[in-house]
Amino acid sequence: MNKNRSKEYDVIIIGGGATGAGTARDCAMRGLSVLLVERHDFATGATGRNHGLLHSGARYAVTDHESAAECIEENMILRKIANHCIEENNGLFLTLPEDDIAFQSQFVDACTSAGISTEIIDPKLALRMEPSANPNLIGAVKVPDGSVDPFRLTMSNALDAKLHGADILTQHEVIDILKDQDRVNGVELFDHAKKEKVKYYGKIVCNAAGIWGHNIAKFAGVNINMFPAKGSLLIFGHRVNKMVLNRCRKPANADILVPGDTICLIGTTSERIPIEEIDNMYVSKDDVDVLIREGVKLSPSLATTRILRAYAGVRPLVAADNDPSGRSISRGIVLLDHKERDGLEGFITITGGKLMTYRLMAEEATDLICKKLDFDKKCETANIPLPGSEKSDETLNNVSQKVYSGSGITQKSAKDRHGSLAHKIAKGDENEDSMVCECEGVSIGEVKYAINELHVNNLIDLRRRTRVGMGTCQGELCACRAAGLLCESMEEPGKAKDDLANFLQERWKGMSPIAWGETINEIQFTSWIYEGIYGLKPENN
Amino acid sequence: MKFDNIIIGGGLSGLTCGIKLAEQGKKCAIVSSGQSAIHFFSGSFDLLGKVNGEEVANPLESMKTLSETHPYKRVGLDKIERLTNDALHLLVRAGLNFTGQADRNHFTLTPMGIMKPTWLTLSDFTCFDHKDSFPWKKAVILNFSGFLDFHTLFIKDGLKKFDVHAQIKNVSMKQFEAIRRNPSEMRSTNIAKEFDKENAIDEFAKKANVLSDGFDVVILPAVFGLFNKTIADKLKEKIEKPVLLLPAIPPSVPGIRTQITLRERFQELGGTYLLGDNVEGGVFENGRLLEIRTINHGDIKFEADQFILASGSFYSKGIVATHDKLYEPIFGLDIDGDSNREKWFDEKIFNDQAFMHYGVKTDQNFRALMNGEPVENLYVAGSVLGGANPLKEGSGAGISLLTSLHAAEQILK
Structure with a gap:
């Protein structure tokens, strides 16, 4: 062509x-x-503002058979082609005392008819499989849910x-x-x-x-x-659950808890918003309160787990x-x-x-x-793995061990994030192993790889590629380190200072709706460093 | 255990108050939970840098425009000038060499290459008289290979405004090989520990002298002298050109040294410093605090005639926020702040944030309020006091130093 x-x-x-x-x-x-x-x-x-849930389709099985069948089929395909983006955690659909246990059999039947494998688990066994689940649960069904890094x-x-x-x-x-x-x-x-x-x-x-x-x-x-539907979510600072937790009932607000990387996410709310608001969404106090209240029902320890951020995405719903x-x-x-x-x-x-x-x-x-x-060529995307997922885990270990001499943490994190492409984070010299972001184990080498090869224009892009600033400190110390590296590659320090200010503002947007406890302490500390000691301003260029 | 005075909090306020009282012969104890704001010390103490976003030339004069609820106004402007002198002398007696005047701000250079008004500057650092000029034309900025916490390009960019030609050079030191091998160890305090050994300074100075040939000034990260109090001076002796130290990302090496120096001064005066301990609560009777208990000491009571709460702001956990309230975690004292969390923040991070103004309520003599009534012998000092946004004003250290001296004077009356 x-x-x-x-x-x-x-x-x-x-x-x-x-x-x-x-x-x-x-x-x-x-x-x-x-x-x-x-x-x-x-x-x-x-894409970047949802649960990161690798749906088995079970959530839709009762209400939307077609979506459920699509989900399980794509679920199995993604496990093959995007292995390095996926965690095969499995999921549990919990029936709580306030839910109708009769729904469980309807749910299992609907899953079976959509091609989703299910296994009814005894509540005691379910708690052993997933100790973070609500201990009062009266029913549990295991499904092939997972997590995906969008x-x-x-x-x-x-x-x-x-x-x-x-x-x-x-x-x-x-x-x-x-x-x-x-x-x-x-x-x-x-x-x-x-x-x-x-x-x-x-x-x-x-x-x-x-x-x-x-x-x-x-x-x-x-x-x-189009009808924009806002969905708000909360990110917790620890990964309290290892399996995806759902409520075994018709889909409702805040009934999915998804583990991913170092964190877990509860969501979502669902609210129609005017199209004018899609570029400026905020998470309200009520959204946050609903998410916490419902989340604690799935996993009581969320009540005492630090919340890192709140954010919202928009579903693109189309009217007939x-x-x-x-x-x-x-x-x-x-x-x-x-x-x-x-x-x-x-x-x-x-x-x-x-x-x-x-x-x-x-x-x-x-x-x-x-x-x-008028071009005739068949689709192959379901069969050919994505870059990063081509090799088996064993080969992957060999690749990264050859390339790195550095620490286990940066090595493992890079491998998790970039799969078989991790070898591209080549070790130029011993300095490249140095850690930029300690929360998420991001090395200089990884930052440089992202800047050179992954279309990174600013710190916010860099965060999406490497998780810099996504951890518990929310960029408190690593933002400035990463800004320094970005600045070296772009040679525009004035722009890099503005970029740093924008990054802090972007982090704050997600922190302010949940800024109590450790988060308010961190933001005060971060402000003292950047504004107090460095003299950073919203406009520096 | 019985003391004359017990101070809760071992940061700048707690130590200042403790030193002042101990110098006057009081038997004092400080209970400190650990690190404080001095650990991210910039090298200077601010008194008043800005009012309504405008830079202040004469802090004593500009204080007159502050609101009546501001801690300076509550101390009383008639007393402030004397207290600023007392603060400087107290620091100097402790062995800390600070310079500056309360009626005229000088400037220091930030690691973004920006001139910032301030009050007292530690001798490690350089004071500038004017914000628009820089005394040197050609600067070499030296950093250590692999050290990510000093941002040379930002400094170079900032210096452009002063028509300074700046060049960045890296220095490798074999002494850092071991810390560099661990990816998270190449940080300021570990570098400082190497430099605390004198031979590393000799070697570094030699390298710096070669690299600074043809330049007027050598700019370095402030990573000299953690436990060794003379090493920063030695560095300046051995480097032939003027040396300009700038803060690196915290923890601050000169800050930790300042903290240690103040703590040692307090202990030399006979003070008891309980590090890594937390006050759990106290026993009140007839509007007086009789005794406190700490986690480490369990059943052992700590009694005193007067207590000073200098427990810091949110990040020091002097005030705690939950999703539905603000509280003072030790005694449950009254808080000056909105209980609705939607009022705490502005959506723009660089705007004036309401929560920065929050603190413990006091009467006009800085005695803590509990259920609306003052506790007769519990004074409040430092950033746990509300009534100002010390970040926006550049008044954090000033409020800490002056309110703690003021509290000490109330007790000594």
Whole structure:
């Protein structure tokens, strides 16, 4: 196909979430010339703002058979292709005294019919398997839930797209969709780094911008009826549970507790919000109180566990075309060919769905793109592992032991985060082993690898690639160390100071709704260091 | 055990108060839970750096504009000037060489290369008279290979505003090989421990002298003299060019040395310093605190005529916040602060945060209030007092030093 980038891409994909990155990978693997554009950074939208739950589908089994079946199928695929992004923890659906135990058999039947394996566990055994669970539980069912790191997953898809020839532009925001009569033929972007406008042309433009796709569609002159639903979550500073904990009842607020890396997450609430608020979401006091109250029911020790952050994501729910009120909302995958729907050629939208089905969404979108380009190549994304997941654990150990002489912590953390790509964190000299972030075991070598190879433009991007500043200190000491390293590579110290101030503000946004206990102490200490001793200000450049 | 005075908190306020009382012959004990704000000491004590965001030239003069609830106003501006002199003399008697004036701020350079107004500066560091000029034209910034807690590019960038040509150079020292091998050990205190041994200073000075050839000033991280009190001076003797030390990421080496020096002064005066102990609570009778108990000492009672609460702010756990309240954790004293947590914060981290103003309520003589009534012999000093945002004002050390001296004077009356 056409690889001449200076003229026209086969497809321009808008949105650096899991769906966009997954679509870019699929298109590039099939041999299309691809441009992926993202206004901020990978996984900054709904992709990076959810539980990180590798759904078995059990949660939807009773209420939404189709979603449940999709989930379990994708669950099994992701275990194969994205092993380094996944923890195979399994999950328990707990019945508490206030829940109806009769629901359990209905739940098990529905799971079985969707292809989800279940095992009813005696409550006493369940407590031995998961000591953090509520000791008053009266029933438990084991399902193949797990945890997935959405940042790593998205980055791996983007990396693989790149390996297959795709071009990627982060910090490029779509400001217009270019049209030639009733045919879309490109995008106009604003380059936030260079502060300039730039145009790119493509045969197909694929709108994979999640809830922000509402506005992208408007640029193209078509209307998609989207209803943003805010979901708030809390991150706890310790990993209290080793299995995913759910409530065995119809899905409700704050009934999933997911362990991941060093932490665990409780969520979510669900609240319709006006579309104008999607870029400025806050977690209210009530949201926090509900999450704690319900979370403690799943695992009583949460009552005394430090909360690190609160955050919210937006589900991109799409109303049926014949229902502008949005009452009959689908949570399933929505793929729109705007030629069929609106008479606009060269433009498609892939939205709805969930993180679990990003690969399937990408496959469906790419199938449509190929069909429109009259190009016949089968999808292989379900069979070929993502970069970082290619090798068995054993080989992986050999690889990283050869490369590192450094400490066990940085070695293990890097391997967990980057899988078989960990060897790229090459040891230049002994200094590269030095720890930047002690909470999360991030070395200089890992930071340098991320800066050089993983599209890192600022400290917030760096956090998503390496977990710098995600631990209990929330960037208290490591932010400045990482800023120093970033500053060396960018050679723009003024910008690096602003970047550091932005990073602290970004951390604060997630801390302020839950800033009591240790968190208020830490933020006071952090302020004294950066503002008091360093003299950092919101604008330094 | 019976003392004249017991001080809860071993930070700057607690130590100042303890030294002052012990110098006057009082039998004192300090109960300290561990580290304090001096462990992230910048090298200077601020009195009043800013009022309403504007830099202050003369702190004594600008204090007149502060609100009536500010600790300085409550001490009384007529007393403040004398107390600032007392504070400086107390530090000097302890063996700490500070310079500065209460009626005229000088400036120090931050590790971001910014001039910041301040009151008293430790002799390790350099005082500047003006914020717009830098006395040298060509500066070499030296850092140790692998040391991540000193940000040379930020300093270089800051110096550009003064038309200073700055160059960054790295120094390798074989003495650091062992600490560098462990990824989290290349930190300021471990480097300082190596430099406490004199031969490392000789070797470093030789290297620094070669590297600073052609420059007017040598800029270094302040990692000299942790337990060795003369090493920072020796460094300056041995390096041929003027030396400008700048703070590194905490813990602060000069801060720990300052803490140790003050503690030793207190102990030399006969004071009892209980380190790593926490006060659990006290027995009150007729509006007086009779005795306290500590975790380490179990049933052993600590009695005193007067007590001073100098337990610090949130990060020192002098005040505790939970999701539904604020409280003073030792005695349950009255708190000056909003109980609704939505009022504690501003969404912008660099704005004035309400919680920074919170503290224990007192009467006009700085006696703690409990259920609205003053405890006759329990005084409050330092950052556990509310009524100011010491970060925004640049008044943290000043409030600690002056309110603790004031409390000591109340007791000595």
